Amino acid sequence: MVYQIGKPIKTNKVLKIKLHDILIAFLFIAASCKAQSKAISNIKKSNKLEHPSLILTKTGVEKIRKQLGNVPVFDATLAKVKAEVDAEILNGIEVPIPKDYSGGYTHERHKKNFLIIQKAGVLYQILDDATYAKYVKSMLLAYAKIYPTLPVHPQTRSYARGKLFWQCLNDSNWLVYTSQAYDCIYNYLTENERNHLEKDLFKPFAKFISEENPQFFNRVHNHSTWGNVAVGMIALVMDDDKLLETALHGLKHDNIDPNARDNDGGFIKKAGQKVGFLANLEEPFSPDGYYTEGPYYQRYAMYPFLVFAEALQNVKLELKIFEYKNGVLLKSIYTLLNLTDADGNFFPLNDGQKGMSYYSRELVSAVDIGYYYSENKTDLLSIAKKQGEVLLDNTGLAVAIGIRDGLETPFIKKSLDLSDGKNGDEGGVAILRANGSKDELSLVMKYSAQGLSHGHYDKLSFSLYEGGNEVIQDYGMARFVNIQQKGGGNYLKENTTWAKQTIAHNTINQDETSHFNGDFETGSLHHSEKYIFDVSNSKLQIVSAKETNAYPGTQIHRTMAFVKDNSFENSFLLDIIKIDAEKNHQYDLPYYFLGQLMSANFEYTKSETLMPLGTKNGFQHLWKEAVGKTGTGNAKISWFNKERFYTLTSVVSNEDDLIFTRIGANDPRFNLRNDPGFIIRKQQIKDTYFVSIIESHGHYDPVSEIATNAFSNIKNLTILYSDEAYVAIHIENINHTESMFLFSFKNNSIDKKHQIKIEDKVYEWVGVYQLINNN
């Protein structure tokens, strides 16, 4: 937690002041000098905070009012929000006694209430129409009436039960939004009304989700971020610095048992761990802005992170929150936008639900706030334009004006490597993007840390996309969020028994066990190590990483590269896994291709009755549909999906089992998607390779009924040479061109010279890898 003030005095020496120290010092002074403190307090009273000041400001509102009718996207959003709020005002105030889980009436009603009064508050400011202020006031008074006597929520599933909702998380959502509503009508209320609301509602509410639930509040977790921000937002409105300090740095005392876990199996708090908002910004974000839980949860946390940052920027400018950790908040917006496929859907790393995208309201906030607080990031405008709506505040106005004035530039997603971990040294996630003649191919390779309680056991796993289509899928999570019929919308049993297990992912399984034996505590200690990431040559983009802890005694080294070769219609994906083990093991490498099998170049026998592939660690969920073997050295399968053809060509031995699977066994309530998979299984082997190429080729048009380029371009794929330190992969194409890929496993420096001799011919190169092409 380091701040740079002014310019560096010398090249290597900067004046560094820790923000934390500043606050500590401030508190010390405040506490030790009560009289002075009182004086300060009096100054504050006279110099008191303007309202609104969180996401709207007095001058901002004036600016907005002047622009009304001249900024199409802003005007459209305003009209939509007004229609929505007007309908709710007609419906009347409903503040039921809490009873239900999410999806149930009381839950959904309270959720709607906070979303609507936040909007009503904004409408009051922008439209200067007291109808909206009155509505917010009535709603707040209704809550203030029931809150003092409300017991803890009757549903008992959560490790931190709320009062309005079954978990403190949702209570915190409520307060984050409601604080904004309160801020908007602050001056509309009398002092008596404000005192009543603060005494009977906001203060006890903030106390409940913090002091009374330290296991919720004093953590590093997206839940706690919401809690910290809720307390921080209301602290800002109430101008309560002590409460703000709690929000920023957490409770001083919590007595949390270091072995305590939450409902997802995650630890509550490590001994000595820093907590509070700043710690939640510090620890889960890597310097590259990657949030360790993955994009689905990063998206969820972005709203409180950014809306609170916006409020702090408005009220506590001196905190320079957007510069914190080298501007990680603004960086994280770009990271998140880059963690999407061509349609804007987030890659479903860890427990991610497919279909969540940058069209979500959290990303509307993120893009608008990101644009406003960064300079000239006009590429964000092109995302905002697709979103088609903006925040009704200064940031949204700026975006809408930018769109109106045609300032947007394309948002170009590049190949990039995102480090994981607080200091960026706990592995990462690499995205390779290959522009072909058709849609872009995107590879997502994960060599990150565990990702907290939502992490999956899938070191060195990958997924592959073509445009917005999944080619090789990551399963995502086994949950139907907010769909009552499926376990009340919560995590399903199969999330643990299938989605988290290693076999559910496109990576190496050893002896039918998951990485780290599926143990969260062990997994949380480790991460994979990057070996190389190099996208400097657009014709050969490469990522390579090692995993040595998933299976003690076994090292897995995976290298994946997009190769653009003129003999091929599109870039192909080269996948090389080198395994070095101390003992013999069984290895399974699944590829969850999506679509229908077109052909295989080997004999296989389809089962007449289907049995599960195994009994545990996820294998029990796979139907064993067919098994084959080949003596040709290559297993090749082609499949068809969304009018396109794909082929996987793998180097295999005569002993390897080639297994076709389908997800869905031991799934008593049809909770799983019945998708296909293809597994290459090697048994009783120590050191070995899995080498494959995935091609996207051709097209089928069901209207013209014409199939083009429907076949693989690869005639033969071989490991021409291998030793401890090197591998040479030979690719022979059907048009008789050929190429060879050389790779060094032992030295990843970019200027190291390498030399190997294959069949009396000497090959020399500099750097980790080399592609030799004869065509």
Added chain:
Amino acid sequence: MVYQIGKPIKTNKVLKIKLHDILIAFLFIAASCKAQSKAISNIKKSNKLEHPSLILTKTGVEKIRKQLGNVPVFDATLAKVKAEVDAEILNGIEVPIPKDYSGGYTHERHKKNFLIIQKAGVLYQILDDATYAKYVKSMLLAYAKIYPTLPVHPQTRSYARGKLFWQCLNDSNWLVYTSQAYDCIYNYLTENERNHLEKDLFKPFAKFISEENPQFFNRVHNHSTWGNVAVGMIALVMDDDKLLETALHGLKHDNIDPNARDNDGGFIKKAGQKVGFLANLEEPFSPDGYYTEGPYYQRYAMYPFLVFAEALQNVKLELKIFEYKNGVLLKSIYTLLNLTDADGNFFPLNDGQKGMSYYSRELVSAVDIGYYYSENKTDLLSIAKKQGEVLLDNTGLAVAIGIRDGLETPFIKKSLDLSDGKNGDEGGVAILRANGSKDELSLVMKYSAQGLSHGHYDKLSFSLYEGGNEVIQDYGMARFVNIQQKGGGNYLKENTTWAKQTIAHNTINQDETSHFNGDFETGSLHHSEKYIFDVSNSKLQIVSAKETNAYPGTQIHRTMAFVKDNSFENSFLLDIIKIDAEKNHQYDLPYYFLGQLMSANFEYTKSETLMPLGTKNGFQHLWKEAVGKTGTGNAKISWFNKERFYTLTSVVSNEDDLIFTRIGANDPRFNLRNDPGFIIRKQQIKDTYFVSIIESHGHYDPVSEIATNAFSNIKNLTILYSDEAYVAIHIENINHTESMFLFSFKNNSIDKKHQIKIEDKVYEWVGVYQLINNN
């Protein structure tokens, strides 16, 4: 075949002249008076045919040239076609010796050749650029060089092998297109060149596909339509009336064995059957324009039907071909457009491949020709606008001008009943369309005749759509047209063993056998009988039909209705099947829902190993995933697909088996789609009912993660009363409203009075059905 000339003289008496008789008379005169004939021929020579005259005419071309640059869609199509042809001209002429099946090089090359020279001929006319004429000429000369010595195609699979292609069908495609090219450059060629081409190429070509292949030419079948039109088109260009007569009425002698069959198992020709183009227009089309093979094949046949009609209209106006059979050709265009879902995809009745749509080139022709030869059918322009391209002829120009001038009106698909059979008395296909608050729900109920060799054994089957999404799917065919990897792109074994079988469809199976015992000959003798079709009330649209021949001794009477009830978000589908049998049987009723099961209201046990549901007649292809029973009287399953929820509620007894299935067993080469199904099975029962309701309800948004209206609205569904003649279905909703549907099975007159007594209460109504609603 009846023509009305002038106005009726008396109410019930019209002057009727059979067109066929006119032609016979004409031929009689021509044949009996050779001298006169010669004289006529001489007149013709002097009065000889202008060129072009088939799809382009001299005046038409002049008109087109004048409009160039002023008609956007026409200009765009022209530019696209020009670019395509120019590229091929650069590529040079390739006329390989025939060798391959479809998908192979020689097949695809010859196919491309005819498509390109047709376009090149048109470009020559429109652009007046001899480059194109020269290209066509070179291509034709290349064909004239090889044709005289070409043997029959080396591939032997077809019942009618071609010379350029493996089947005469494709040779006929070639001639239909090539005739147009020849017409376009006719005047560019010298008389010697024309004589050479006609002598060495066109005349022997026409002879080969007609006289030398009567089993192909002298049939009523889409194959023969192509053959007839091919001969007819070249006859028109060559001004050869004798050949034209053969095209219109077939060969006089053929010696076809009445037991002979084609590759699909269809009979070649019934004894005494009329043949030739007019017979192919007469017999397979019903008076409503429904083509008995179904929309997928109707689409395929539309091009030759309409392009030849256009040519006849241009050259033989006196035939009044568009008025033939009460204007059935133009009517059939509307029929075909109505046989599509909201996205324009044809309903996959019989052997239909999904994805074929009104965006196909055949439908571009159909829409353009339809617009040009009908009056004020401006709704066709809205389809043409979606297609975004037009024919490069007079018809396409008219359409493009219409679009440019904004003349289009919406194409509104209505509920309609399409009779099947030459005389419209062989059952039919009903389409009910219910406009809801979201997308339109469409029911397709099939109670037609067999549909020739491409027919499926699925009497009284149905499929259900919401917008462009399948809710309850028809499987379509087991074939991947032109995809080499899958059986060379031909029909797969599973088309016979699965897709054609009754269990593959959403209709009643008796004793695990298919309708007509899967016998084509028997199936071809019968059709279902309409009982009622009434869409006069938009709140209750109904179709009802009976089948008595599929299972001798058993009558199946199915009634389906869309009901708009204010308690429901959307119209729901009521499905009532009454079975009257002479003996006890087992009945299976499958519903092939698409999507993921959300919930069931009964206990079921998922199988730990999967076995096929049966051993034959398609049952061997179903995995038995789970079986349940219920004592509640209702089986209810809900599923989720494409962000929507659906629920099937069925009246069941305690004994009924409730079976979850998945397609894919006994499918050794992964040829089938592994889709789910739900079967209600009643065993050892004689007379019985299957009564169900299908609801579409609610929505799930993966971005907001909000599920709305996710549950069924039906609390209880009961058969309150039933006897030989009546049934009363009672529907109780969760909001305590209720309704009752009364139906008479024995009298379908619309003014018959009915009365039944249920629990001492007398119900009276007029007409077949009545819905009583208490809310």
